[in-house]
Amino acid sequence: MRVMTFLLFAVLLAATPAFALTIATEDSPPSTIVKGDALSGVSVEIVREIQKRVGDHTHIDVFPWARAYSMASTTPDVVLFATTRTPEREPLFTWVGPILSIKWGFFAMRSKARPLGSLEEAKAGVIIGTYKDDAREQFLKSQGFTNLDSSSSQMLNIRKLKAGRIDLLVSTNIGIATMPESCGLKPGDMVNVFTFKEVELYIAFSKGSDEATVAAWENAFDEMQDDGTLAAIQARWLPREASARK
Structure with a gap:
């Protein structure tokens, strides 16, 4: 009985991820739009599409920008969006995108x-x-x-x-x-x-984040670019900007 219990515990432990993502954003329309408990916006839709493709169900949390940025700068497995990629920030994160210009x-x-x-x-x-x-x-x-x-x-x-x-x-x-x-x-x-x-806006993974997770998000983003999903989301939320790029 003890052996079976130990084996069951080992199986459950192996199936449980050793980390949990935190996905952080701010209230910044039209990138992120907060209305009560509802969350929408062009960047939110892009991130949720990536989540759907990689099988991630992490809740997206809204924070004041300074707090979200601090979390992503200091804690592994934090996803921050939408974030401007600058030379000063370049070494601080792993970047997925760009999602917007x-x-x-x-x-x-x-x-x-x-x-x-x-x-x-x-x-x-x-x-x-x-x-x-x-x-x-x-x-x-x-x-x-x-x-x-x-x-x-x-x-x-x-x-x-x-x-x-x-x-x-x-x-x-x-x-x-x-x-x-x-x-x-x-x-x-x-x-x-x-x-x-x-400038261009990206999804930023904090340093020390799970490499396989980052790679999965990068691959999903590349797929969205190739199959036209990214452009369709951008055009739906930002029709004037999409027209200006044509």
Whole structure:
């Protein structure tokens, strides 16, 4: 009896993974859209399609960006999306993608908008709202910007812009299209005064993550590219961007 019990325990132990994934994202429409307990968005749909193809049923958790990034930077088997791939971040993660291409820009209230001709012009005379610890804030700091007002959410930045507490905020061409309505603004109330960088977003695995899992996700992503699923998801959520690429 003891032998059978031991054998059964050994079989169960062998069938149980030695790790569990944590899949982390943030509330950042239209990449990730949180409405109550429902989660959607272009990046969410891409990740769920990968999960379906590899047989993964891990729940996707939503965190403030700084916390999600810290987890992925320090803990194995954490999947973080959607994440900008930068030279500074390159050695910190294993990258799957790219899943999206976006543009970074400075945005102002239309009533106060003044076009900028360069990054240098934005270094003085204005206060710029940034999102704490995100790639855009990190980039501007690396370029010598000292006139940054960091916030824990982009919604707070929009409220600050609307109230005149900041002059510009940093956002993306896709993100700015959906956020203002939640703050009582109409489409067109905020305008881009300068686009300063184009980047690609990825799914990032923390260092020390299970290699077989990472490889399975990479293979599933490659399949989605080859069979047209990735392009179809992008076009469904971002029709204007998809049209611009044709």
